[in-house]
Amino acid sequence: MNIEQARFNMIEQQIRTWEVLDPTVLDLLQQVPREDFVPGGYKGLAFADLEIPLGHGQTMLSPKLEARMLQALDLKKADSVLEIGTGSGYMTALLAKLAGRVDSVEIVSHLSRDAAQKLAAHGIANAALEVGDGARGWGNATYDVIVLTGSTPLLPESFQRQLNPGGRLLAVVGEAPAMEAVLINCVAPGVYRRTTLFETCIPVLRNALEPERFSF
Template sequence: MGDVELAEALRRQGISDARVLEVIRALDRAAFVPESMREVAGQDTPLPIGHGQTISQPFIVAFMTQALNLQPGERVLEIGTGSGYQTAVLARLGAEVYTVESLPDLAGPARERLERMGLGTLHFRVGDGTAGWPEAAPFDAIMGTAAPERLPPALYQQLRPGGRLVLPVGPRQGAQELIRVTRPLKGEAPQVEKLLGVRFVPMTSTAPPDFVH
């Protein structure tokens, strides 16, 4: 069972990418939230998933995915696996997904959930998201689902020329901005676009990563 009504609500809010809407329609968001939250999973609102983290509002998931303009076969790095919902959206678009989560208590269940769904080529890591995944770089696209105060240099460096990066940036308390950064094909300065005012949980930096392949 998917989320047909949710996808229609997102279309009315201005999500126009038919592929993104089809993925939202096909996925059951209730499978990615705690059992106590499943009755409200179809609502367009963020929900707690434990450990001080949330599953993002569906509109934000769709908006960020649309802004990333991900194409089938591209390699995408996701910072912040969370419950795996955004990961599933990226995978259903036909991408090869590398996803990093700093909290083992979230990473383990998300990996089990996503592997049961058989969504395609997924790679998992428990570790510091601000460090990215250097040995797998460069990436065609990078998405962050938690907010650093500023763009971590390692993430930009792991973006291929012509690649896109979408993530929220800003202070732990106060206004954050969702930005899209495009790395130029040659040595020019990056193109930075401000897309939307948002509120995300902070992106934390931890000890050197523990690898889970």
């Protein structure tokens, strides 16, 4: 496989056509080698328009979804970022290249360990990886950007409270097959604006907040 041609085709045929036109994002996708973060048995699918299994019910998001999320977050070099779901570490790498600091949480310990090795191999030193359950919030720190890489049926309010003024939160909310990517902006302390970006469907975070189920 011609790696560079496949990368070019991914960007031109999948990502640009899904309204990702930010030159900073497009350049970054050229620079960070996605194929290095894909599990060994799936290297040939590194640039395909699909989710790649990572094991334990986890997946690597499709390239166009990763790119669309990055564009919507409008990251700045001074931003602090909380990522829920490290997964392969590829999205972590993209976030770290654009932001000042990334705290990334992964519930599966060996995925976090593998991602840390890949990030180190690429000289990415501004991402701190932790093992734990962040599906309903993580710690007490506040951030400029929070992104969930798995879906959640209900979005815990705790994430909003962790946003700094001017901060952005991106999450895929809902239950299959009706999920929406939503962007929440903290326009002032305790004041939030919610925008629906697009419809999609991705695997749910383990232990995500769910609505109450009625039994009869």
